[in-house]
Amino acid sequence: MINLDAYQDLLAPINQFLQCSTPNEWVEEAKKPENLQTILLDHLLCELKAGQSAMFLIRKYAVDKDSSHALLDWFKPYEDFAYRKIGSLETLKGKSNISKGIMAKSDSPYSQDLIDKMVLLIKEELHHFYQVLEIMESRGVEYKNIPASRYAKTLISHMKTHEPETLIDKLIIGAYIEARSCERFAKLAPHMDEDIAKFYVSLLRSEARHYQDYLVLAEQIAGKDISERIAYFGRIEAELISTPDEDFKFHSGIPA
DSSP states (O other): OOOOGGGHHHHHHHHHHSSSOOOHHHHHHHTSGGGHHHHHHHHHHHHHHHHHHHHHHHHHHTBOHHHHHHHHHHHHHHHHHHHHOOOOHHHHTTTTSOSSOOOBOTTOSSOHHHHHHHHHHHHHHHHHHHHHHHHHHHTTOOOOOOOOOHHHHHHHTTOOSSTTHHHHHHHHHHHHHHHHHHHHHHHHGGGSOHHHHHHHHHHHHHHHHHHHHHHHHHHHHHOSOOHHHHHHHHHHHHHHHHSEESSOOTTOOEEO
């Protein structure tokens, strides 16, 4: 069984940030062999959506026109695979790196730091997409597009609609999604087969860093205390995790 003792210092701030732990009922459901396909498929699509969210964010707020096109080109093979069933594990190999530098537009009020953090996050999410797909193929799990859970869309529905508050809310939501993902990988790892368990543990450091990056960026861009807003989304997130949910997914609530 995987030993997570070495990761307690990494997990402690995440567990403190989240307003509730993943319920045992979800873990019990998630570890059932018959639910592995759903977990893997949803995880795969979550990696793509995490990358897309970061990409949309910097395309909207920060990068110049050439960089915007480069970002779209970067995602095309992944989106072709996920949404149009074009391509394969082989055609996606080595595609997680971007060859062109992504630069800020001249009138952007947001720093190159925002871009650099998001580009690194995208690289890692796309690499994780490939790794999940490798695991799926090794286990004979056929790819199919499945609908997203209520989790992210409910959080997004609570965003403010004026800037810069919209951007700040997006970053706070990103922090919660990454933190919850990290917490759930840690919860699930001890119950999974060795190769999946090792993979989940290997994700902990990047997910924890992504959560921190989102939170730091939100605080920097706000330039003021946003603890109340962070707590607000924390309450919504905790309710989604701790209430009954008929749609079992990686970020779902208590299985109904």
